[in-house]
Amino acid sequence: MTDSPRPRPFRIGITQDDQRDLQNRLQRARLPDEQEGVAWEQGTSKAYLQDLLAYWCGGYDWPKQEAWLNSHFRQFKLRVGEIDLHYVHHPCDNPDAIPLLMIHGWPGSFMDYHKLIPKLQQKGSLRRSYHIVVPSLPGYGFSSAPSRPGFGAAEIASTLNRLMLALGYNHYVAQGGDWGTLISFLLGTRHSDHCKAIHTLARAFPKLRHPWHVAQLLNHRLPILNKMPITLTQSELKGLNKLDQLQRHEYGYRHIQGTKPQTLGYGLSDSPIGADYNATCASFVSRLTLCL
Numbered sequence: 001m002t003d004s005p006r007p008r009p010f011r012i013g014i015t016q017d018d019q020r021d022l023q024n025r026l027q028r029a030r031l032p033d034e035q036e037g038v039a040w041e042q043g044t045s046k047a048y049l050q051d052l053l054a055y056w057c058g059g060y061d062w063p064k065q066e067a068w069l070n071s072h073f074r075q076f077k078l079r080v081g082e083i084d085l086h087y088v089h090h091p092c093d094n095p096d097a098i099p100l101l102m103i104h105g106w107p108g109s110f111m112d113y114h115k116l117i118p119k120l121q122q123k124g125s126l127r128r129s130y131h132i133v134v135p136s137l138p139g140y141g142f143s144s145a146p147s148r149p150g151f152g153a154a155e156i157a158s159t160l161n162r163l164m165l166a167l168g169y170n171h172y173v174a175q176g177g178d179w180g181t182l183i184s185f186l187l188g189t190r191h192s193d194h195c196k197a198i199h200t201l202a203r204a205f206p207k208l209r210h211p212w213h214v215a216q217l218l219n220h221r222l223p224i225l226n227k228m229p230i231t232l233t234q235s236e237l238k239g240l241n242k243l244d245q246l247q248r249h250e251y252g253y254r255h256i257q258g259t260k261p262q263t264l265g266y267g268l269s270d271s272p273i274g275a276d277y278n279a280t281c282a283s284f285v286s287r288l289t290l291c292l
Helices: 016-027 046-058 062-072 116-121 153-166 179-190 211-221 234-250 252-259 261-270 281-291
Strands: 075-080 083-090 098-103 130-135 172-176 195-200
Touching: 016 046, 075 153, 083 116, 083 153, 098 153, 098 179, 116 130, 130 153, 153 179, 172 179, 179 195, 211 234, 252 261
Parallel strands: 098 130, 098 172, 172 195
Antiparallel strands: 075 083, 083 130
């Protein structure tokens, strides 16, 4: 499938029928029992979720949010290969501006950058100018999902590179966090003729061929040594130990998503609350509390 010849302007428009259906599903939601005294230890607090659902049903104004999104972001869609890609595009009137591709992670969206975009557009003698492009990753938000297995980070990086070229940006820089980190890395290594620099928010992975990296791994992993700042600082050891705890207790979702995503899809498609750790109400709240 070839790329479409030109971008199509896009506006978010959730129908009244869909909004009413969502309200009905939320109001009829049946929450599971919760053991006494577990608080957040086994997942999202039931009491907290009940309060959040009450707000979602009675206090949240989606039409207002939809109008805000449409008024603040120049949104488009472009067919890139098999993906009908949604993206935000804010070009700059400065011909020397730097094309900047900003890539969100999971379970995020282009809204991850809603505070950063206007700051990057502010004009000033000491500020650089940017052509800003923020896509919705394939399968996220308003971008279509791949129709075949095997469409991974490398394919996403290729799709985003083709998007930038279609927009006339033969050379650009990329920034990303979470999944955006890996995608940015692939853009910088596999599409370096076009992607000239990257900035990532996640940690870099050590290379076993690098002696200093091996020394740092030993400092982190070996008993007793993992309490002593040798090749790592005390702050770095503390951060890595916290990451270890996170991986032991909070990463179960990664295994099931990586092995049986279709099974999860049935529940996610039917329920806006969701029992999964994906971008659903209960699960997103549970993940958010880990970061606070």
